[in-house]
Amino acid sequence: MQIRCRECEGRAIITTTNRLSNEFTRLYCACRTAECGHNFVMQLSYSHPLRLPSSKLDQQLVNQLRELPPERLEALLDALRQAR
Known part of the structure; x- marks a missing residue:
């Protein structure tokens, strides 16, 4: 990120x-121009995501699915196929 005075x-x-x-x-910022030397505070805030959901959440879901017993995983897959 480039900060301008x-x-x-x-x-x-x-x-x-x-x-x-x-x-x-x-x-908290400081201007690098020797003649200026201005010190100032900027505020940085989160606005919104560009992709939903986060890829990290995708990986967490995959890890949870791997822990399911085979019969529960198959039942979940059947339910997803029917939901289409």
């Missing part, structure tokens, strides 16, 4: 982060 449009770096939740973080 609001005052001079120069490059800035993130010096510290303060994660307040899974969806909100404060970024």
Whole structure:
């Protein structure tokens, strides 16, 4: 992620982060332009997913299915075939 200084449009770096939740973080930034040196705080927030569900959830489901006894797995597959 590239951070730009609001005052001079120069490059800035993130010096510290303060994660307040899974969806909100404060970024403490400093401008790298020597003549400016502006320090500021930006806020980073989660907006929305681009793909549902997460691939991680897919893998968790596969792992749970592998643990099912064969007869329960077959019954589940039959139910899925009928739902089509």
